[in-house]
Amino acid sequence: MTKDIRNWQAVQQEVLRRINAREWPPGALIPNEADLATEFGCARATVNRALRAVAEAGLLDRKRRAGTRVALQPVARATLSIAVIRQEVEDKGARYDYRLLARKLVRPPAPVRRVLKTGKAALLHVRALHFADDVAYALEDRWINPAGAPGVLDQSFDTTSANEWLLEHTPYTGGDIALSAHSATSAEAQELGCAEGAALFALTRNTWNGDTAVTRVSLLFAHGYAMQADL
Amino acid sequence: MTKDIRNWQAVQQEVLRRINAREWPPGALIPNEADLATEFGCARATVNRALRAVAEAGLLDRKRRAGTRVALQPVARATLSIAVIRQEVEDKGARYDYRLLARKLVRPPAPVRRVLKTGKAALLHVRALHFADDVAYALEDRWINPAGAPGVLDQSFDTTSANEWLLEHTPYTGGDIALSAHSATSAEAQELGCAEGAALFALTRNTWNGDTAVTRVSLLFAHGYAMQADL
DNA sequence: CAGAATAATATGTGCAGACATAATACGCAT
DNA sequence: ATGCGTATTATGTCTGCACATATTATTCTG
Numbered sequence: 052m053t054k055d056i057r058n059w060q061a062v063q064q065e066v067l068r069r070i071n072a073r074e075w076p077p078g079a080l081i082p083n084e085a086d087l088a089t090e091f092g093c094a095r096a097t098v099n100r101a102l103r104a105v106a107e108a109g110l111l112d113r114k115r116r117a118g119t120r121v122a123l124q125p126v127a128r129a130t131l132s133i134a135v136i137r138q139e140v141e142d143k144g145a146r147y148d149y150r151l152l153a154r155k156l157v158r159p160p161a162p163v164r165r166v167l168k169t170g171k172a173a174l175l176h177v178r179a180l181h182f183a184d185d186v187a188y189a190l191e192d193r194w195i196n197p198a199g200a201p202g203v204l205d206q207s208f209d210t211t212s213a214n215e216w217l218l219e220h221t222p223y224t225g226g227d228i229a230l231s232a233h234s235a236t237s238a239e240a241q242e243l244g245c246a247e248g249a250a251l252f253a254l255t256r257n258t259w260n261g262d263t264a265v266t267r268v269s270l271l272f273a274h275g276y277a278m279q280a281d282l
Numbered sequence: 283m284t285k286d287i288r289n290w291q292a293v294q295q296e297v298l299r300r301i302n303a304r305e306w307p308p309g310a311l312i313p314n315e316a317d318l319a320t321e322f323g324c325a326r327a328t329v330n331r332a333l334r335a336v337a338e339a340g341l342l343d344r345k346r347r348a349g350t351r352v353a354l355q356p357v358a359r360a361t362l363s364i365a366v367i368r369q370e371v372e373d374k375g376a377r378y379d380y381r382l383l384a385r386k387l388v389r390p391p392a393p394v395r396r397v398l399k400t401g402k403a404a405l406l407h408v409r410a411l412h413f414a415d416d417v418a419y420a421l422e423d424r425w426i427n428p429a430g431a432p433g434v435l436d437q438s439f440d441t442t443s444a445n446e447w448l449l450e451h452t453p454y455t456g457g458d459i460a461l462s463a464h465s466a467t468s469a470e471a472q473e474l475g476c477a478e479g480a481a482l483f484a485l486t487r488n489t490w491n492g493d494t495a496v497t498r499v500s501l502l503f504a505h506g507y508a509m510q511a512d513l
Numbered sequence: 514c515a516g517a518a519t520a521a522t523a524t525g526t527g528c529a530g531a532c533a534t535a536a537t538a539c540g541c542a543t
Numbered sequence: 544a545t546g547c548g549t550a551t552t553a554t555g556t557c558t559g560c561a562c563a564t565a566t567t568a569t570t571c572t573g
Contacts, residue, residue: 083552128361132358133358228360250463256513314524325557331556346566
């Protein structure tokens with residue numbers, strides 16, 4: 052008998068090893084918590100902690116009464132951390148700069164109205180450019196709902212980007228993100244300094260605070276941008 | 283005094299509410315676990331569970347002895363679940379189809395060799411098309427390391443995509459993903475049925491099992507594709 | 514006063530036991 | 544057989560307690 056596995060991280064490691072080595076093949080039912088606890092010489096709570104962690108990582112499927120089985124299709128989850136643009140730029144060791152292009156309180160076009168469900172209300176439309184070492188990095192096109200972001204109308208966004216101001220002053224409870232590829236229009240090409248029709252990476256994000264829309268932002272990144280994540 | 287908050291999800295909810303309502307503003311130090319436990323009328327372990335969950339979500343920063351404080355910059359983490367393509371297609375209610383374009387054991391070009399660190403070894407190169415309702419959905423270009431995927435050389439991949447076969451037969455311990463925008467070459471345009479130079483969404487993924495490379499795959503999605511995620 | 518040794522403190526983790534809950538299996542009545 | 548109620552079972556969670564560990568504050572010493 053090998054020496055006891057008494058902490059949850061060791062248990063997790065051993066579980067991962069067995070899954071990886073196919074000792075517990077995909078789809079197989081694994082021993083229950085109590086049995087594993089006996090085998091490892093630790094408390095059931097410890098096994099529970101470990102199995103819960105592995106299940107959160109997507110490698111195990113757990114159901115009450117039915118037991119725990121190895122996931123058939125370990126859904127590869129990549130967590131992208133969408134940081135503030137300034138930080139993203141500075142993390143790459145570049146000098147960050149920001150320029151406001153436009154700021155206007157208007158009624159948004161139908162698609163935006165429909166998504167944000169703001170009806171006839173006027174929203175604050177902000178367009179800005181983010182630079183890394185004086186080279187255009189991303190083009191921001193944002194709609195802000197004053198009802199969801201109190202105080203936003205007093206902000207000029209001359210020097211602080213809406214990106215940062217909102218993060219600090221406006222709480223949110225949820226949202227969604229869409230990533231896509233976009234062909235640069237001539238205006239975008241000029242602003243981002245690339246050829247018209249160039250393939251650009253686009254990120255569109257809607258943010259909500261409960262039921263009220265906070266903001267919708269489209270970020271168009273300069274040509275060559277790639278978003279990285281780990282598995 | 284409000285009624286006791288005795289389970290960790292209720293504690294979590296209350297903590298989130300306080301953060302959201304700025305009762306605990308960004309950067310503030312919150313009461314320690316023991317005090318919160320007394321206030322909520324539950325055990326410290328319960329508070330711990332709740333705070334740990336909130337911290338994992340990125341809204342709290344915890345350090346021993348220093349205490350727990352509200353994150354200054356709640357890094358928005360979006361977890362993309364990269365499913366098997368077949369499943370992704372079928373989930374959209376479309377009929378999935380697959381066609382192998384090429385399969386060859388060759389020494390990969392320098393960039394691939396460099397990333398996978400496979401030296402002079404020959405890798406299996408597989409190119410295939412995925413269809414949704416008979417329309418091209420994604421173009422797969424994959425390099426597989428036979429040393430990291432035993433038995434792969436016996437597979438023809440005529441009917442089963444490498445995507446699925448690998449998932450079922452080859453364990454992995456880690457990897458990385460890059461998302462980007464790519465301008466369609468004429469060959470790609472023809473295969474995916476779009477205009478040359480169209481902006482396409484690209485996903486490149488490297489997978490490892492310990493220190494040995496398993497596979498590197500590039501997926502080029504048809505025009506208009508968007509990857510969705512929630513916050 | 515500087516630097517090292519020591520104390521204090523908040524989180525991290527483990528344990529044993531208990532009850533809650535969901536899902537399945539089984540047995541009984543029709 | 545068929546359907547329903549009940550028993551069983553594995554996971555989910557809470558509690559109270561203990562000790563571990565990282566980090567900061569304080570005190571001691573030269």
